[in-house]
Amino acid sequence: MAEESFFINRVRSVGIALKGAILLVRTEGSIQIQAALVVIMTIAGFYFEISTTEWIMQVFAIGLVMGIEGVNTAVEKLSDFIQPEHDPRIGFIKDVSAGAVMIVSIAASVIGLLIYLPKIF
Numbered sequence: 001m002a003e004e005s006f007f008i009n010r011v012r013s014v015g016i017a018l019k020g021a022i023l024l025v026r027t028e029g030s031i032q033i034q035a036a037l038v039v040i041m042t043i044a045g046f047y048f049e050i051s052t053t054e055w056i057m058q059v060f061a062i063g064l065v066m067g068i069e070g071v072n073t074a075v076e077k078l079s080d081f082i083q084p085e086h087d088p089r090i091g092f093i094k095d096v097s098a099g100a101v102m103i104v105s106i107a108a109s110v111i112g113l114l115i116y117l118p119k120i121f
Contacts, residue, residue, distance in 0.1 A: 024070050031069055038062055041112065048119040058115060061108035068104045072097045 024031050045058060075097040079090045 020070075024073060028069070028073055031066065031073075034062075034066055034069065038066075044116060048116065050115055050119075054115045057111050061104075061111045064104050065101070065108045068101050072101045 025035055041058060041062065045055060050058065076094055079094055083090045
């Protein structure tokens with residue numbers, strides 16, 4: 001019985017995580033733009049026949065940016081819930097969270113340039 005409940009709990013956890021990912025894509029403009037970029041980069045990967053290693057780097061970069069963007073969204077929503085009024089301490093937290101998104105976005109952009117610039121030129 002314990003094994004069954006463990007399995008059922010894992011299935012529920014996956015369902016909750018999937019619900020969260022869908023909510024993120026449905027409600028956040030930045031994620032919607034990134035999802036469109038995922039489609040474009042996937043098409044580019046097939047068009048330029050990137051290597052397995054390049055696919056790994058591209059998928060990792062995309063996943064990292066979208067994952068950190070999701071955490072940033074959660075931090076912003078939680079911050080607004082905790083303190084709906086302007087508070088410089090909450091502003092600091094939100095700025096740091098947004099900065100984390102910027103850092104991984106720059107890294108992902110560099111990865112994209114390293115993969116695609118040699119193929120374009």
